[in-house]
Amino acid sequence: MKKFFIAALCGMLACISTQAQPVLTHESNGMLEGDFTRHGIEFFDAGQGGEDLLWEYPIEFIDNHETEINVGVDFLGVYRMTDDTHAEFYIEKADSTTGTTTWQQFQCREESPLSKTDYVSPLLRIKYPFEYGDSIARPFHGEGVYCGDHHFIKRGATTVMADATGSLVVDEGDTLRNVLRIYTLKSYSICMDMNPAALDTAKLRQVIEETYEWYARGNRYPVLQTKTSTSYDNMQVLGTKRTAYCCLPSDLLSLNDSVNREVQRKDSTAEAQREAANRDIIHYKASVNSGVITLDYDLDAPAHIVTLVADAFGMTYRRAEWTQQDGSGYTRRIDCNGLRRGTYILYINVNGRIYSEKVSL
Secondary structure: OOEEEEOOOOEOOOOOOOOOOOEEOHHHHOOOOEEEEEEEEOOOOOOOOEEEEEEOEEEEEEEEEEEEEEEEEOOOOOEEEEOOOOEEEEEEEEEOOOOOOEEEEEEEEEEOOOEEEEEEEEEEEEEEOEEOOOEEEEEEEEEEEEOOOEEEEEEEEEEEEEEEEEEEEOHHHOEEEEEEEEEEEEEEEEEEEOOHHHHHHOOEEEEEEEEEEEEEOOOOOOOEEEEEEEEEEOOEEEEEEEEEEEOOHHHHOOOOOHHHHHHHHHHHHHHHHHHHHHOOOEEEEEEEEOOEEEEEEEEOOOEEEEEEEEOOOOOEEEEEEEEEOOEEEEEEEEEOOOOOOOEEEEEEEEOOEEEEEEEEO
16 A cells, blocks of 8 residues: 655644645636546545645555546536546536626536436536635535436535645655635535426435645645535434545646646746845855955855845944856955944845844944
8 A cells, every 4th residue: 555644733833934825726626627637545534725725634645546537528518527436517607797707616417337426506616816714605406316217406505614724744745735625515416216297296316515625726626625524314424425536736737737737837937036036145244444344255056145234223334236147255345434433234135135233333
């Protein structure tokens, strides 16, 4: 059994403050033709919602539960998502009545070897854009056939909420930032009879289904998903089914997804800049002689450097700015002759990382 760690229970550790607020968009998260891989994993508790969480869960791939997902679209714009057990059909609708275009995604049909359901009133899946704190709810109505001769009706509602944001620790310590978790509550009744005319008086059963999905910026489909479905007969529990899936960024590489490739490229550049700003790439010594500050320094990487000389009241008297390649034995002199005698701050900005020294002139 293959193992990796997405790690221990929902820890409320703060994420990097420079993160953008995660948001699902139609461009980045709508349906897209192509194939990708999804893994069955051991079920885990999703934990409490909130902002700036760090999710770490122990994850185990279940043997022989790797599934290839195919997404296609017909000439009417209906998307078909299939795996080795069933097919789901989706439509996406744009709404520009408010002056800003929003999208809603609905499930309109599902099929398996044993059953087929058509949603007369389609089942709400998600809307775009969607960000933390957003919620949407809508009723649905489905009619279908089980085993070719058992007719059934599903009636209920779905509620979708963006209930958490944070970072997700994935394979071998990698961290996905700007993650938005979507919670979907689907509750409905179902009645079945071989005679479709008798459905109005058929015995009702109830189903409550909870789904959590973790969407990471730059990935079209959820990285993690858990689902709990409980069935009732006359308010008595019949049984509960729990499933969980994992779809790592590497599993989506086969998609021709230029939009998210560009998102990943920009995020990678921004992350590299943040890391550079937090690295000590300069090693320096500041000295003063005859009113001149001398900065002797070495650089581990190319740098953009700004120096300021300011007094205790925040008045700046000297400023210099330059770029320098990595190397050693560099010297920079700041002539402060003419300034009043006293203590000043030497401010040094190296690729966004700040250093300060008190100097006496």
